[in-house]
Amino acid sequence: MSSRDGIVEFPCDVERLANGNTLITDAGDEAGDGSEVVEVDPSGRIVWRYGQGLRFAHSAKRLGNGNTLIADTTNDRVIEVSADGQVVFSTDDWGGGTGRLSDGSHLHYPNKARLLDDGTLLITDRNNDRAVQAARDGRVVWQYAGRVKHPHNAQFTAAGHLLIADSDGHRAVEVSRDGRELWAYGDGSTNVLNWPRDADRLPSGNTLIVDSKHARVVEVTPDGRVAWEYVADHWANFYDADRLPNGNTLMASQQHQAVLEVDPAGRVVWQFRNYTRRYPINDKLLNCKFEEVDSAGAPLHWVLARRLSEGGGELTWTQNAAGKRCPGLAFDRSGAFCLQQTRRVEPGKTYRVSGLVKAEALKSGFACVQIAFLDADNGQLCDATTSPRSDLFSGDTPWSRVLFKADAPPGAVAADVRLFINGQGRAFVDELFCFG
Amino acid sequence: MNRKELESAPLNVKLDKCREVIAEAFDRYPLDRLAIAWTGGKDSTLVLWMAMEVCRKRGHKLPACFCIDEGDVFDEIRAFLAKHTADWGLDFHMIHNHDVSSKAEALGAPIRVAELNERNRKEVARLGYAEEEFFYEPESLVGNHLMKTATLNMFLDERKVAAFFEGIRWDEQGARSEEKFFSPRAASETSPAHMRVSPILHLKEREVWEAMFKLGVPYCELYKQGYRSLGARVTTRKTGDAPAWEQDLESAPERVGRRQDKEGMMGKLRELGYM
Numbered sequence: 001m002s003s004r005d006g007i008v009e010f011p012c013d014v015e016r017l018a019n020g021n022t023l024i025t026d027a028g029d030e031a032g033d034g035s036e037v038v039e040v041d042p043s044g045r046i047v048w049r050y051g052q053g054l055r056f057a058h059s060a061k062r063l064g065n066g067n068t069l070i071a072d073t074t075n076d077r078v079i080e081v082s083a084d085g086q087v088v089f090s091t092d093d094w095g096g097g098t099g100r101l102s103d104g105s106h107l108h109y110p111n112k113a114r115l116l117d118d119g120t121l122l123i124t125d126r127n128n129d130r131a132v133q134a135a136r137d138g139r140v141v142w143q144y145a146g147r148v149k150h151p152h153n154a155q156f157t158a159a160g161h162l163l164i165a166d167s168d169g170h171r172a173v174e175v176s177r178d179g180r181e182l183w184a185y186g187d188g189s190t191n192v193l194n195w196p197r198d199a200d201r202l203p204s205g206n207t208l209i210v211d212s213k214h215a216r217v218v219e220v221t222p223d224g225r226v227a228w229e230y231v232a233d234h235w236a237n238f239y240d241a242d243r244l245p246n247g248n249t250l251m252a253s254q255q256h257q258a259v260l261e262v263d264p265a266g267r268v269v270w271q272f273r274n275y276t277r278r279y280p281i282n283d284k285l286l287n288c289k290f291e292e293v294d295s296a297g298a299p300l301h302w303v304l305a306r307r308l309s310e311g312g313g314e315l316t317w318t319q320n321a322a323g324k325r326c327p328g329l330a331f332d333r334s335g336a337f338c339l340q341q342t343r344r345v346e347p348g349k350t351y352r353v354s355g356l357v358k359a360e361a362l363k364s365g366f367a368c369v370q371i372a373f374l375d376a377d378n379g380q381l382c383d384a385t386t387s388p389r390s391d392l393f394s395g396d397t398p399w400s401r402v403l404f405k406a407d408a409p410p411g412a413v414a415a416d417v418r419l420f421i422n423g424q425g426r427a428f429v430d431e432l433f434c435f436g
Numbered sequence: 437m438n439r440k441e442l443e444s445a446p447l448n449v450k451l452d453k454c455r456e457v458i459a460e461a462f463d464r465y466p467l468d469r470l471a472i473a474w475t476g477g478k479d480s481t482l483v484l485w486m487a488m489e490v491c492r493k494r495g496h497k498l499p500a501c502f503c504i505d506e507g508d509v510f511d512e513i514r515a516f517l518a519k520h521t522a523d524w525g526l527d528f529h530m531i532h533n534h535d536v537s538s539k540a541e542a543l544g545a546p547i548r549v550a551e552l553n554e555r556n557r558k559e560v561a562r563l564g565y566a567e568e569e570f571f572y573e574p575e576s577l578v579g580n581h582l583m584k585t586a587t588l589n590m591f592l593d594e595r596k597v598a599a600f601f602e603g604i605r606w607d608e609q610g611a612r613s614e615e616k617f618f619s620p621r622a623a624s625e626t627s628p629a630h631m632r633v634s635p636i637l638h639l640k641e642r643e644v645w646e647a648m649f650k651l652g653v654p655y656c657e658l659y660k661q662g663y664r665s666l667g668a669r670v671t672t673r674k675t676g677d678a679p680a681w682e683q684d685l686e687s688a689p690e691r692v693g694r695r696q697d698k699e700g701m702m703g704k705l706r707e708l709g710y711m
Contacts, residue, residue: 288542321511352571354544356669391673398658401508401670403544403573433542435571 004034006046008274010307011252012239013059013071013112013153014259021047022250022272024259025060025070029278030340032056032306037070040272050081055311058111059153059240071113071123074311076106078113078123094138101132102139109310112153124154124164127310127334131164144175152197153240163207165196172199172209185209185220198240208249210238213383217241217251217262230262234375234411235382255379277378279303281342281414288433290327299327305338305418313337318358318428320399328358328428329367329421336384338370340418343434345373345408351436353417354403358428359393365423366392369402369432373412380416381409389420393427408436442638443606447646450638451486457617457635458483458490461599465631469598470499471591474528476513477666478644478655478680479603481520483635485653487601488524498526502591502600505532506574506583508543508668516656533587540572543670547572552582559586559626574668589627599631607640608665608690641690645681665691 013025021039028035036051037060055074062068067088069080077099080089091107092099099106108127116122120141122133130145131154144154149168157163161182162175170193171186185207186193194213201207206227208219215236219228230249232238234256241251248269249262257275260268282301292300298315306313309331316330331337345351355369370389373381380387390402408415419429437445442453461470472487474480484501491498503509503517521528535556539547546569549560560570563581570578591597604612617637623629639647641664648655658666662674664683676683 321514352544352573354542354670395677396661397674398510398512398661399669400673401543401668403670431542433544435541435545 004029004278005036005051006038006049006274007034007276008038008259008272009034009257009278010254011257011259012057012254013061014240014242014250014252015060015062016242016244016250017062022259023060023062023068024252024272025057027056027058027073027254028054028307030305030307031278031303032074032309034278037068042270044272044274048083050085052085052087056307059113061114063115069113069115069121071110073109073111073126076108076110076311078107078110078121089136091138100138101134112155114155116156122154122156124151126150126152131162142177144179147179148173153199155200157201163199163201165199165210167195167197167212170194170196172196172207174201183222185224197238200242202243208241208243210241210251212237212239217249219243228264230266234377234379236379237383253379256377257379258377275378279342281344283344285341285343285417285432285434289431290325290429299339302327302339302341304329305340308335309333309337310335315339316426316428318360318426320356320430324430326356326358326428326430328360328426329419330426331365331421332424334422336420336422338416338418338420339429340416342374342414342416345412345415345436347408347410347412349408349436351406351408351415351434352403353388353390353406353432353434354401355390355419355432356399356430357390357393357397357402357419358399359395359397360426360428361396362394362421362423362425362427365421365425366394367419367421367427368392369404369429370416370418370420371406371434372416372418373406373408374414374416375411376413378414381412384420394423394425399428399430439638447643447650450643451647451651453638454483454486454635455490457633458487458601459494461601461618461631461633461635462490462494462496465599467496467499469596471595471597471600472499472501473600473602474501474503474517475603475666476503476509476517476656477603478648478659479605479608479636481603481655482639482644482647482651482653483601483603485651486635500527500529500595502529502531504584504587505530506580506587506668507532507537507572508574508670510656510658510666510669510672512658513656513666516654520654529591531587531591533583533590536572536582543572543574545572546570555590555626556582556586559589562625574670586626589624592627592630596628597630599633601633601635603636604634605639605641605644606637641685642681649681667691 008026009029010027012027015023021041023039035054035057038046039048058073059071066083067080077091110123110125112124114122132143133141148166152165152167154164166173171184174183193211197212198210206219215232217230236253237255239252258273261270263269286301290299294300312333314330316328317325368389372387388406417434421427474484535553573579574583606613619632659680662676664675664680
């Protein structure tokens with residue numbers, strides 16, 4: 001057990017339990033470590049915890065028998081663990097130990113698993129673009145597939161319809177068991193909903209939707225009017241929200257590493273946050289020429305950020321024309337992978353980021369250098385896809401120089417400066433500086 | 437032949453004009469006061485190649501060649517320059533403003549004007565730049581001037597250069613469209629009076645490639661990777677994945693892969709002595 005266990009770095013699913021405690025699924029830190037499920041009491045004390053082997057776990061449901069059903073996202077599996085931490089069920093055992101469902105498919109980046117009354121599981125299988133209902137032996141009972149893109153947090157309503165956050169389709173969608181679309185909110189653009197990741201049908205008939213990239217939780221009526229909303233004053237990137245019996249709303253703010261209970265008037269009436277940073281914030285970038293390495297052979301002071309790498313990504317090295325070693329990232333799947341370091345900044349000041357970048361056989365994606373500004377709570381001030389960056393590089397490129405300016409926005413106290421890669425291939429970096 | 441006739445002439449006629457301009461320069465200036473600007477790009481390599489041809493025919497040696505290292509040269513260009521300097525036995529000079537680059541930790545770093553030597557401070561003053569600090573960016577106004585034009589001025593001054601060849605063309609950049617084959621430059625505070633000789637002014641981009649292939653002139657591998665125009669690494673990007681000569685050269689500007697704020701700055705930079 002590492003010293004980071006018990007620190008919630010990236011809360012995803014949240015659930016208020018019958019005993020008044022709160023179950024929080026922590027997806028872990030930027031390096032991809034420390035994913036765990038914690039149960040905290042109202043005073044914020046951790047009373048139960050499970051983290052063995054989890055990678056970027058997104059959800060946990062406490063079952064009637066006291067066990068906990070966990071969507072272990074990057075491990076492409078769902079497990080059930082007992083109160084004393086024994087794994088009593090794993091989808092890894094499906095298909096004779098191959099983890100395959102009866103249709104031959106394998107779960108890919110599941111972010112939610114629910115146990116239904118009939119004993120089957122409803123799993124939101126993000127990278128297979130589906131919600132799948134499967135028996136405990138892996139037999140596919142029903143699925144809604146291919147008509148949503150990277151969905152999150154599917155559930156059945158009381159009427160037996162599927163309600164699902166079609167995240168990259170920017171809609172919340174209700175469909176019948178025979179696949180007919182019955183209701184939807186969002187127009188498919190990012191104007192109405194931007195990357196919704198949860199939709200719950202409330203007893204009133206309204207729908208509570210987490211509008212992640214608008215930093216908003218919104219309750220809409222069946223005819224699409226906004227009945228209530230909670231908008232954060234920062235880029236909160238809310239993940240999950242539940243309406244509690246007392247009328248309050250429980251939600252997870254990933255960017256501020258916090259779980260909030262908000263009353264109908266929008267006041268925060270309860271909060272859990274025990275975050276501390278794992279990596280230092282330097283006054284300026286260190287080891288910019290990547291000449292020093294740590295005991296593991298990785299560039300000193302730089303962090304391999306695997307949180308979003310979907311289990312892939314390797315540090316690699318190349319040589320420049322002068323024969324000097326330069327680090328790089330090798331990647332082979334969807335998601336993103338970064339080599340980054342955090343430095344202090346002052347709001348309003350202009351920063352110049354310069355570096356050398358080389359792409360090698362990079363397909364279905366790109367590499368770039370990026371600066372992501374952080375606030376005092378270590379939250380990114382904007383979405384990584386809109387953070388200031390260099391040109392994008394793909395295919396095979398010679399060493400190219402990048403140089404761009406970025407103004408630190410109000411509230412910025414630090415910035416991650418990073419080499420970013422997605423797609424399949426390699427990207428290398430050298431002389432990565434940030435002046436200002 | 438007037439400009440219009442020249443521009444519509446067939447390639448062999450155009451290439452004869454290039455050789456004529458080169459020969460005229462050799463008639464007008466002593467060899468030791470002539471120089472050839474050779475960036476490793478296609479245009480200046482074509483000029484160099486034809487100057488070598490003319491020299492061979494006339495039976496005299498080639499003048500000195502120089503390349504301005506503005507602090508951000510592609511490795512591939514360095515390798516190209518080094519290979520052909522050796523193959524062709526050139527008297528080659530890589531010129532660089534060490535006083536400026538030694539004051540910067542890396543590209544993008546701030547430099548205090550007061551820390552520069554007197555000559556560079558004078559060059560900054562010529563720009564009318566009054567700030568205490570500037571950023572080490574070869575393609576910014578101050579950076580470009582110090583790393584390219586001031587470096588060139590130093591070279592011209594030290595070697596008492598009376599004229600040098602360059603590879604600019606009418607069709608590549610608006611600020612160059614009115615240039616003459618022989619374009620005199622008055623002396624400035626930091627450079628001698630000299631002549632700019634531009635033998636391939638009248639060639640279009642596609643004709644440059646036709647000439648390269650016809651004459652067997654080598655070119656830097658970056659063109660094959662899809663770069664149409666090569667400048668500093670920081671401002672130069674691929675314009676496509678196909679080799680430069682297979683791209684649509686007629687509808688998109690040649691220097692579209694170069695940073696455009698500098699392209700807009702070209703008029704001002706040329707007033708100050710830039711090529």
